[in-house]
Every structure is written in structure tokens, then in C-alpha cells.
Amino acid sequence: MADAPKPCDILIRNAYVVTVDDDRRIFPAGAVAITGRRIVAVGPEREVAAAFRAARVIDARGGVVHPGFVEGHYHASLHMSRGAIGDDPDNPALGHSRAGGGHGEDEPDIATYSKWFNLIDEEDEYTASLATAAELLRNGYTCFMEAGTVFEPDATAAACAAAGIRALVADPWLWDHTGIDQMAGEIARAPADTERCLAALGGQLGRNADPDALVRGYVCLYGCGTGSEELIKAGKAKADEAGVAFVQHQNFLTEDTAGDDARFGRHALCHLAELGVLGPNTTLVHMNVLRDDEVAAVASSGMSLVWHPGNYMFYALGKKAPARMHDLHARGVPVTFGTDAAKAWTFGDLPAIAYLVTREAGHYLSAEKVLEMVTRDGARAVGLQAEIGSLETGKRADLVIRAADRTDTAPFLDPVHEMMLVQRTHSVDTVLVDGRIVLRGGRLTRLDEAVVQDQARAWARRMVERIGLAPGGRWPLVT
Numbered sequence: 001m002a003d004a005p006k007p008c009d010i011l012i013r014n015a016y017v018v019t020v021d022d023d024r025r026i027f028p029a030g031a032v033a034i035t036g037r038r039i040v041a042v043g044p045e046r047e048v049a050a051a052f053r054a055a056r057v058i059d060a061r062g063g064v065v066h067p068g069f070v071e072g073h074y075h076a077s078l079h080m081s082r083g084a085i086g087d088d089p090d091n092p093a094l095g096h097s098r099a100g101g102g103h104g105e106d107e108p109d110i111a112t113y114s115k116w117f118n119l120i121d122e123e124d125e126y127t128a129s130l131a132t133a134a135e136l137l138r139n140g141y142t143c144f145m146e147a148g149t150v151f152e153p154d155a156t157a158a159a160c161a162a163a164g165i166r167a168l169v170a171d172p173w174l175w176d177h178t179g180i181d182q183m184a185g186e187i188a189r190a191p192a193d194t195e196r197c198l199a200a201l202g203g204q205l206g207r208n209a210d211p212d213a214l215v216r217g218y219v220c221l222y223g224c225g226t227g228s229e230e231l232i233k234a235g236k237a238k239a240d241e242a243g244v245a246f247v248q249h250q251n252f253l254t255e256d257t258a259g260d261d262a263r264f265g266r267h268a269l270c271h272l273a274e275l276g277v278l279g280p281n282t283t284l285v286h287m288n289v290l291r292d293d294e295v296a297a298v299a300s301s302g303m304s305l306v307w308h309p310g311n312y313m314f315y316a317l318g319k320k321a322p323a324r325m326h327d328l329h330a331r332g333v334p335v336t337f338g339t340d341a342a343k344a345w346t347f348g349d350l351p352a353i354a355y356l357v358t359r360e361a362g363h364y365l366s367a368e369k370v371l372e373m374v375t376r377d378g379a380r381a382v383g384l385q386a387e388i389g390s391l392e393t394g395k396r397a398d399l400v401i402r403a404a405d406r407t408d409t410a411p412f413l414d415p416v417h418e419m420m421l422v423q424r425t426h427s428v429d430t431v432l433v434d435g436r437i438v439l440r441g442g443r444l445t446r447l448d449e450a451v452v453q454d455q456a457r458a459w460a461r462r463m464v465e466r467i468g469l470a471p472g473g474r475w476p477l478v479t
């Protein structure tokens with residue numbers, strides 16, 4: 001006679017379970033059992049349902065269940081800049097402008113993004129982080145790494161806790177070298193200064209003393225030519241000591257890459273490898289401009305990459321720097337996606353853009369590969385691969401249940417292909433983070449979305465007025 005069923009908190013049944021585990025197993029008639037914060041069983045429904053007696057049963061109605069997506073790099077305080085800071089490359093507000101903000105012709109030429117950051121306060125960062133968290137959860141993202149540019153990480157942490165999303169925060173704006181990135185001299189509260197940065201380094205790591213902390217700390221430098229060798233080495237050492245990810249922007253555009261090449265006297269990634277700062281806990285963001293010797297250095301280091309294929313296209317980098325991510329992924333380098341700054345995309349757009357960028361270059365990333373990138377590789381890039389990124393017994397119950405009754409969920413002959421390239425995130429129905437239901441029927445359970453939206457809109461309008469931007473599109477408003 002079989003053992004008596006054990007109690008569990010939640011049983012998700014009638015599910016097409018895509019585990020993304022080491023063997024990439026799929027259970028087309030599957031189930032997931034959850035107790036507390038963790039998965040206690042995943043497998044065929046006939047086995048899991050017989051082994052557990054659940055306090056709550058969720059019928060997935062045949063829909064796909066998959067690990068929550070991981071957003072590898074996002075500047076939360078820029079979330080409301082989409083449509084405010086324009087996307088037209090000929091619009092001076094996108095880059096550097098004297099327009100607005102009370103600056104006259106004699107005023108220094110301050111980048112619009114710098115003005116935005118210089119005006120933000122703690123309450124703004126909470127509002128922006130809450131709107132970011134809401135939008136991430138709506139799109140099936142259960143974890144995100146804030147990109148190290150909120151001045152008050154406590155504000156972002158509080159917003160993420162309120163929304164119920166897993167997050168990682170870092171000490172903000174760590175940079176001590178000017179001359180390559182203009183912003184490094186323009187952020188009033190974060191001067192480029194080695195002593196300031198060394199004193200701040202590791203300030204968020206105390207969060208990790210609680211093994212169940214939903215918001216954890218990591219080590220981030222701004223990067224892209226703004227860190228001295230001393231600061232870069234100190235950052236890596238701090239991350240090693242704490243067992244967390246070491247992250248910075250790197251090789252974004254040909255301009256910053258050339259700047260780093262010039263000061264290092266060789267290709268930047270080769271120099272960073274020589275410095276000993278590329279390793280399994282290193283995650284470099286963007287990496288659009290990679291030369292052959294750099295690809296070799298990256299592949300042999302064990303490090304991870306966060307890539308934004310939308311920015312790669314937006315800045316027309318295909319003409320200058322061939323897409324290398326399919327090659328790196330094929331060599332076993334973890335590559336995930338980072339939505340970076342709001343511009344002409346939102347969470348969940350990048351996997352399909354990556355698929356097309358790769359095709360344009362004459363190569364191929366399958367739907368399964370892009371799903372790996374946004375789950376397993378994402379978990380690895382943020383340093384949480386032991387906890388999230390796949391549906392396995394013992395891992396955190398961070399998962400997504402998809403609707404199965406939409407027009408775009410047919411024919412259901414290759415559900416992973418349909419999900420990643422056709423539905424993208426439109427079929428996200430239910431999201432669990434750390435065993436708690438945070439989205440059900442496409443609606444957030446812990447936040448009033450209308451209130452979050454109203455606050456975010458009001459804040460964005462204030463920012464636009466204070467900077468002197470003139471958004472609102474090109475067509476006449478008839479009132």
C-alpha cells in the first residue's frame with residue numbers, strides 16, 4: 001500500500017510543466033506541490049497528486065507552468081522616462097541638451113538622463129520602483145536586479161516587498177573615473193570619487209544575513225569606463241568575500257569601448273581578465289561590442305552576460321559590431337536579458353527581439369534557448385542559481401501559470417515556441433513568488449494597480465515639467 005499523502009500548501013495540477021531543469025524535462029500532464037516558500041515536488045500529476053494533500057488546489061486548466069522570468073538589469077528610477085525622454089535620435093532631449101531645466105546658452109551641457117537622476121528623491125524612487133515591480137509581475141517576472149542607480153536602495157526594497165517580487169539592490173552610483181562617460185561628472189549626489197565608493201562598497205550586503213530575504217544585496221559598479229582599476233578590483237573582492245554577483249556595465253557602444261581600450265592599452269575584456277575580475281560571479285551588462293579575443297576571454301572565465309538586444313538594434317550596432325550572443329550561449333556562457341531603461345519596449349519583449357537579431361545575423365536561437373536565457377541564465381547572472389531559475393524540488397516556488405484559452409495559445413503543438421515567440425507575456429495569468437500568489441487572473445493581489453498607476457503618472461508629469469521636456473507625441477491634441 002502506498003504511503004499516506006503528505007500535507008502541502010498549494011498543488012498546481014492539470015499543468016503543462018516546463019521545468020527548465022538540468023535535463024530540460026517537460027511534464028505535459030504535470031503538477032507542482034509547494035510548501036511554504038519552496039517546491040516540494042514536481043512531476044507527472046498522477047504521482048504528485050497521489051503523494052500530497054493540498055490546502056489549496058490551483059487548476060492550471062492545461063496551461064503552461066514555467067519558472068518565473070528574471071530581469072537581469074533595470075534602472076527602476078527611469079521607468080517613467082519612456083515617452084518623456086524621447087526616442088527620436090535627432091531629438092536633442094534624448095542625448096545632451098541645453099533645452100529646459102532653466103539652463104541658458106551659457107549653462108553646461110547636461111545630459112537629459114542626468115537631469116532626471118538629479119531631480120529624484122526617495123519618494124520618487126519608491127513610486128518608480130513600485131510601478132516597475134507591478135509591471136514585472138504582470139509580465140511573469142518574479143525577480144529583478146536593480147541596476148545600481150537608485151540613490152536609496154531602501155525605497156526600492158520597500159516597494160518590492162510591498163509588491164511581493166524578489167529583487168537585488170546595490171550601493172548606487174559607484175564610479176571614480178571621468179572622461180569616458182559624460183554622466184560620471186554630472187550626478188550631483190554621486191561624485192566620481194574613489195574614497196566615497198570604497199566606503200560605500202558592500203553597504204547592501206547586510207540584507208543577505210536573512211536567508212529568506214526577498215530583497216538581497218549585491219555589488220555593482222557603474223562601469224563603462226567609469227571605474228578605476230583600484231575600484232574594479234575592490235568591487236570584485238567584496239563580491240567574492242560575500243558570495244554575491246559582481247556587476248557593471250561594459251562595452252556598451254563603440255565610444256565607451258574605445259575609451260576603455262585606450263586607457264588599458266588593449267581590448268577591455270582582455271585587460272579585465274588579466275586583472276582577475278572575470279569569474280563565475282562576474283556579470284557584465286550590454287557587451288554589444290566584442291572582439292574575437294574578448295569572446296575567448298569571456299568564454300574561458302565562467303562569467304555571465306546581460307544583453308539588451310533592443311538597445312543593440314536601437315543604436316544600430318549591427319553595422320559596427322556583429323551579434324555574438326548566440327556564439328557565447330553555444331559555448332556555454334550564461335547570457336540573459338536586461339531591459340535597462342524604458343524606451344521602446346517593456347519586460348518580456350527582449351527574448352523575441354534577441355531571436356530576430358540573431359536571425360538577422362544569419363544565426364539561430366531557438367525558443368527553448370531564449371527561455372533558458374530568461375530563466376536559468378538569469379538566475380545565474382544575478383547569483384541566485386541555487387534558489388531560482390528552474391522548477392525543481394527544493395527550489396523557491398517562483399513560477400508562472402499561463403492561460404490556455406486565448407486565441408494565441410493555439411494550436412498548442414509546440415507550447416514553448418508559442419509562448420516565447422508568439423504570446424510572449426500576454427498569456428501570463430498567475431504568478432507565485434516565494435510560494436505566495438502575487439498575480440491571479442492577470443491582476444496583482446497585493447497592490448491596487450490603479451493607485452500605483454495614478455501615482456506613477458503624476459510623478460512622471462512633475463518630472464517632465466521640472467526638466468522642461470515636452471513629450472506628448474507629434475500629432476495635434478484637439479481639446
Ligand SMILES: [Zn+2]
Binds near residue numbers: 340
Ligand atoms: Zn544600464
